[in-house]
Amino acid sequence: MINYEVVVIGGGPAGLAAAIEAKRNGVNNILVIERDRELGGILQQCIHNGFGLHVFKEELTGPEYAHRFIKELKDMGIEYKLDTMVLSLNKEKVIHAISREDGYMIIKAKAVVLAMGCRERTAGAINIPGTRPSGVFSAGTAQRYINIDGYLVGKKVVILGSGDIGLIMARRMTLEGAKVLAVAEIMPYSGGLNRNIVQCLNDYNIPLYLSHTITEIKGRDRVTSVVISQVDESMKPIPGTEFELECDTVLLSVGLIPENELSEQAGIEIDPRTKGPYVTETMETSIDGVFACGNVVHVHDLVDFVTEESRRAGKNAAKYVKDLITNQGKSFNTKPSNGVSYIVPQKVRVDNIDNTLDIFLRVRAIYNNAKLVLKADDEVIKEYNKKHLAPGEMEHLVLPKKLFADKDFDTLTIEVKEAN
Amino acid sequence: MEKHNLICINCPMGCRLEITITENGGWLIEGNQCKRGLSYAQKELTAPTRTLTTTVKVKNSLLRRLPVKSSDGIPKEKIFEAMALINQVTVEPPISIGDIIIENILDTGVNIISSRDL
Amino acid sequence: MNDLYDIVIIGAGVSGTYIARELSRYDLKILILDKDNDVANETTSANSAIIHAGYDPKPGTAMAKFNAPGNLMFDKVCKELDVPFKRCGSLVIGFDDHDKETIETIYQRGLTNGVPDIRILNHDEVLEIEPNLNPDVKLALYAPTAGIINPWELAIALAENAIDNGAELKLETRVTDIKKEDDSYLIITDKGNYLTKYVVNCAGVYADDIHNMVAKPSYSIRPRKGNYYVLDNSVKNLVDHVIFQAPTKKGKGVLIAPTVDGNFLIGPDSDFIDDKNDNSTGMDNLNYIKNSGLKSCPSIPFDKVIRSFAGLRATSDHEDFIIGEVEDSKGFFEVGGFESPGLSSIPAVAEYVVDLINQRHGGLRKKDDFNPTRRPVIRFNHLPQEVKAKLIQKDPAYANVICRCETITEAEIVDCIHRKAGARSLKAVKKRVRPGAGRCQGGFCGPKVVEILARELGKDWSDIPYDSSKAYILTGETKEESGGENL
Known part of the structure; x- marks a missing residue:
């Protein structure tokens, strides 16, 4: 059995930031476990720019953003293992892992940080009827084939879903010589950033069909066409609106899901809303000393936010090792209400907060000139005016500790109040 | 007087800009949340440019493609011409992040630089 | 010169590979042909993956003759070939008096067909062993011998074992015609011709087409398509047995079955189709499955669906298996109309077909060195x-x-x-x-x-294709041809 103070599972942006921050906070015996052949996670295949505006105040590509953290990690002398797969984790924080180099390892950690990231929703999960030919890829898989492996996945492409990965891939495939015929989005609005609609679709005259979805995939061996239909308010296809596009490839950009097989197997409680672990103000999960951060907790829009959240997890993992985290004192749960789909963290122990509490949440629909209302039990303690709220844009609230420190309450409710 | 609507692509905010160019050539801008909105609008309406990110072929390395980017915006209409040039390049290690892969591409004054170490 | 074989088996699904493996016990030159680039690529790869106990077929049919005995032969072959097989048992559940009558009829049929250990459970007994079922359930027929298996895994193992014992397999070889010549058959394919003494037709939904190449048309196959949902294996303890509904006038209802890999299958529906290539799923069909499945088990987590698919059943107009030597073509053996319970029956069917060939040949000589086992698969x-x-x-x-x-x-x-x-x-x-x-x-x-x-x-x-050689995944390297027009 090998002993470490902090073991970070996952060497992507979340794991890197957590490990660096743990070290900065005085823990020396840290191990980062990465299943891929290099650190950096999914950033290595996100070769486009747009990363780092918050954290570094400049615009970086994915590999550049990763590079800064990898360099820092190496300069700090933090230990890491590549090509290493964690097979299991238990409540005693014993990790079983394997690698070519080290064989079968049993590792005992004082604190664990889960940073496994997320995976893409698939064709099966969204259930498109039709044949099952080759040529249907999730956008991230296509991105890997093109940017890392150097292979093109098709020449005439239809993209389902207008999340940022889908938009970025529309441009990327166009630049590599493919013809992107259309992007279909089932919602009446795009899930991606405005800037990506401009520079990935509009620049290349790629049509975006809002309130449309693929209702059938055709082709026996390889995709030969797709049928696209308009949908009504309840997202049901409207008969008579179908049109068929001949294509050889379908890319799916239909959402991401936190990857928590390891967490679930360890017995960590999962929030059905986020599909990630329930976490506290310190990013601690339902198992003492097991922390989680980044897309394994909830899917973020910007890597910068992943970095900030992971720094908190790393810092608190270090505190835990030094026995500086308390389960005593006042605490409350957070509860999403009217219009709010989830809140992170789900539980807050007041005594662990220094000055401010970071809250992340998402709303269920688009709202203009609305308010986010915070209630301690029934008492309204704060309202935030919001010009624009959208499900695709995570909201970040920074609550001063004094707002709630002196109050006695069980539940902090957050809801949307629409403009009259 | 001319009116234009643009979405600023400087950052993920994606501000919706309303630009008015007055008779005497003055620029009025609304909807921007920072001062970069104006410079973006002026450039976009006169000489739009884009940062180009792509890959180049690699030999003698485990990595099969090297990610690269333009060090600054390339005129929009020259993007595919630039791609054709970049696609002809093959590099081999060692390469450091920031190394110039193609200097002054298409006489734009912009370099194509490496986005990672190799 | 044509290659000369003793036996050519057309079709490398579970019936073709099973018969090939059983024949490879004897001193015979065997060739298996399949049009696809893999064994078990059509009906064998998309079905309910169940070994039925045998109470379903009407007594007197070929299905009734082979199903129950076939079922009991699975333990041995799966052990020999290291194929996961689990006798999890099945329940046919009923909700009202009409279902009760149906279930009693099926029970009697099961007794006639020789299905061991079947019995009828009451409401409490059913919910005791399957607590997630609809609490309105009144009774169920319990058949402990029913089991689950990956049919394609079995067929792959059978093919491997047959080859280990000397059989040959040629893939991507489509039979285009068959000519009867004196004492033999000339098999004409798109990759060359093969002369053989005997032919076994295991061509699934195409068995009638193959039959008609040499013999008088005597049956036709019109496939029935079935859609399925697959649930993620993170879903635990949904059901432990294969759950059927008592068939009604409105239809058979769908089944819920655990798989040997820890997933759950829900399906199938049943629609006759005319295109033997059509394995597309349909929205209405999938919705039907969902609703029907929820009737048996209201807590099926459909948000954990990882895949839907459709498979075909080789249904013939005889409404039964067509097994035996073809009347007007001696030496040509038929495994036609091989729909459910074909998989469950195949061990017994293979034994029967081998016996027929043995008789026709005037005695087959057993090999001394037949090896019934396959090198174990490391999981x-x-x-x-x-x-x-x-x-x-x-x-x-x-x-x-x-x-x-x-x-x-x-x-x-x-x-x-x-x-x-x-x-x-x-x-x-x-x-x-x-x-x-x-x-x-x-x-x-x-x-x-x-x-x-x-x-x-x-x-x-x-x-490297996804499936058939035409199902390419990648179109070539990037950077090899340059991009589109300028903006």
Whole structure:
């Protein structure tokens, strides 16, 4: 059995930031476990720019953003293992892992940080009827084939879903010589950033069909066409609106899901809303000393936010090792209400907060000139005016500790109040 | 007087800009949340440019493609011409992040630089 | 010169491979032909994956004759060939008096067909063993011998074992015609001709087409399509038995079945189709399955669906198997109309067909060196820690996890490529060792499996197909042709 103070599972942006921050906070015996052949996670295949505006105040590509953290990690002398797969984790924080180099390892950690990231929703999960030919890829898989492996996945492409990965891939495939015929989005609005609609679709005259979805995939061996239909308010296809596009490839950009097989197997409680672990103000999960951060907790829009959240997890993992985290004192749960789909963290122990509490949440629909209302039990303690709220844009609230420190309450409710 | 609507692509905010160019050539801008909105609008309406990110072929390395980017915006209409040039390049290690892969591409004054170490 | 064989088997599904394996016990030159690039690629790869107990077929039919005895032969063959098989038992559940009558009829049929240990359970007994079923359930027919298996895994193992024992397999070889010549048949294919004494027609939904190449048309196959949902294996303890509904005038209802890999199948519906290539799923069909499934078990988590698919049943106008030597073509043996319960019956059917060939041949000579076992398949994820550690020491490729959903290692994938009847496509690897069968459906592991296939087969990545050789995955390297027009 090998002993470490902090073991970070996952060497992507979340794991890197957590490990660096743990070290900065005085823990020396840290191990980062990465299943891929290099650190950096999914950033290595996100070769486009747009990363780092918050954290570094400049615009970086994915590999550049990763590079800064990898360099820092190496300069700090933090230990890491590549090509290493964690097979299991238990409540005693014993990790079983394997690698070519080290064989079968049993590792005992004082604190664990889960940073496994997320995976893409698939064709099966969204259930498109039709044949099952080759040529249907999730956008991230296509991105890997093109940017890392150097292979093109098709020449005439239809993209389902207008999340940022889908938009970025529309441009990327166009630049590599493919013809992107259309992007279909089932919602009446795009899930991606405005800037990506401009520079990935509009620049290349790629049509975006809002309130449309693929209702059938055709082709026996390889995709030969797709049928696209308009949908009504309840997202049901409207008969008579179908049109068929001949294509050889379908890319799916239909959402991401936190990857928590390891967490679930360890017995960590999962929030059905986020599909990630329930976490506290310190990013601690339902198992003492097991922390989680980044897309394994909830899917973020910007890597910068992943970095900030992971720094908190790393810092608190270090505190835990030094026995500086308390389960005593006042605490409350957070509860999403009217219009709010989830809140992170789900539980807050007041005594662990220094000055401010970071809250992340998402709303269920688009709202203009609305308010986010915070209630301690029934008492309204704060309202935030919001010009624009959208499900695709995570909201970040920074609550001063004094707002709630002196109050006695069980539940902090957050809801949307629409403009009259 | 001319009116234009643009979405600023400087950052993920994606501000919706309303630009008015007055008779005497003055620029009025609304909807921007920072001062970069104006410079973006002026450039976009006169000489739009884009940062180009792509890959180049690699030999003698485990990595099969090297990610690269333009060090600054390339005129929009020259993007595919630039791609054709970049696609002809093959590099081999060692390469450091920031190394110039193609200097002054298409006489734009912009370099194509490496986005990672190799 | 045509190659001369004793027996040509047309079709490498579970019937063709089973009969080939049983025939490979004898001193015979055997050839298996299939039009696809993998064994078990049509009906065998898309069905309910159930070994039925045998109460369903009407007494007196071929189905009734072979099903119950066939069922009891699975333990031995699966042990010999290292194929996972579980006798989980089945329940036919009923909700009202009409269902009760139906279930009593089926029970009597089961007794006549010789199905062992069947009995009728009351409401409490049913919910005792299956607490997640609809509490309105009144009774159920319990058949402990029913089981679950991966049919394609069985067929792949049978093919490998048959080849180990001397049979030959030619894939991507489509039979286009058959000519009767004196004492033999000339099999004409798109890859050359083969002369053989005997033919066994195991061509599934195409069996009537093959039959009509040499004999008078005597039956026709009009496939019935069935849609299915597959649930993620993170869903636990939904049901332990295969759950059927009592058939009503409105239809048969759908089944809920655990799979040997820990998933759950829900389906199928049943629609006659005219295109034998049509395996597309339909929205209405899937909705029907969902609603029907919820009737049996209201808590099915349909948000955990990882895949839907459709498969065909080789239904003939005889409404029964057509098994035996063809009247006007001696030496041509038929396994036609081989729909459910074909899989469950195949061990008994194969025995019967071998016996017919034995009689026709005037006695077959047994080989001394027939080996009934297959080199065991290592399923890394299911092994104890010490064994895992030892395997990695022996071959570090066991430490390289390619599929993270199912923890499948590089060594297992390499092995399935190099076995007899080995994998040549992404789907073929998935059928053998399951990368891509999990919740990410190949999103993460797909590129890595393509890379391993290309490396092991000495091919370019672009030449690795998803399924058939026409189902290409990649169109070539980037940078080889330049981009579109200028903006």
